[in-house]
């Protein structure tokens with residue numbers, strides 16, 4: 001865990017005010033400030049056939065990610081996690097708001113300037129197979145970003161690919177094989193190798209283990225943690241699995257209907273959740289402790305209870321679901 005003196009708060013308005021007050025101009029500040037600073041970021045998608053209605057996938061989100069930190073981003077499916085990750089990387093342009101990266105505002109960058117900054121941020125996807133071109137060898141897949149960024153010397157590319165495959169736990173001698181020849185865990189290692197070959201500072205991990213067998217998940221999490229230490233990486237780690245996020249994150253941001261409703265150290269979020277939605281999410285974590293045994297019955301009284309989600313508290317803070325479609 002990093003010694004991040006993070007504030008524990010609900011909502012994002014306070015963070016936005018604080019962030020705006022911290023104008024970063026000097027390069028020294030640039031290096032010591034947060035790696036990422038999102039200020040009141042919105043991403044609204046137009047909806048087909050519904051006039052001017054929009055889906056407010058991300059709706060006024062502010063947070064910081066400190067250097068070397070892992071910020072976990074949790075929330076149930078459809079709450080806007082992937083959209084937020086993509087907006088941070090400018091894969092989607094933000095509808096409004098500011099995204100500072102290494103002290104510079106990405107939302108004001110265009111063309112080659114943006115392209116060069118993008119080199120410093122990479123993404124790892126949930127489904128490694130879908131994100132790997134089946135007709136390319138893994139050597140070519142991992143070398144492609146190098147080629148895109150002007151590493152024209154073939155031998156240099158091969159050297160770098162060899163090195164990154166090795167640190168990702170893959171046999172460099174398999175560089176001429178195709179993705180289908182690898183297992184799910186190995187394919188995710190290929191995805192990680194491709195993300196790291198340009199030595200980024202920020203890696204957005206979008207549910208990187210959700211599609212993997214449980215037996216493989218821990219290996220990939222451990223690999224990501226080892227790589228973070230070795231290469232001083234900063235992670236935005238997206239997951240719906242709270243137990244995974246708790247394990248890997250220094251701080252956790254809880255997202256609900258396009259908003260970050262709570263952001264705090266991992267320990268605070270889990271030990272003393274403040275927001276009702278965080279409590280609901282925590283209550284849906286499966287039991288990991290041995291269930292208590294009822295001595296009178298001689299059996300586990302929880303064993304017969306079906307897994308269930310607790311109902312959401314009413315009224316939910318901020319807004320209700322129908323507000324997702326608004327003008």
Ligand SMILES: Nc1ncnc2c1ncn2[C@@H]1O[C@H](COP(=O)(O)OP(=O)(O)O)[C@@H](O)[C@H]1O
Pocket residue numbers: 045046055056057075076077078079080081082083084
């Ligand atoms: N390209 C898009 N066009 C329109 N709507 C989108 C697009 N991408 C995501 N959405 C919508 O935005 C909301 C958030 O989606 P997403 O960011 O994928 O959530 P999560 O990753 O938390 O499951 C969903 O309602 C989704 O349908």
Ligand SMILES: [Mg+2]
Pocket residue numbers: 081082083
């Ligand atoms: Mg997603």
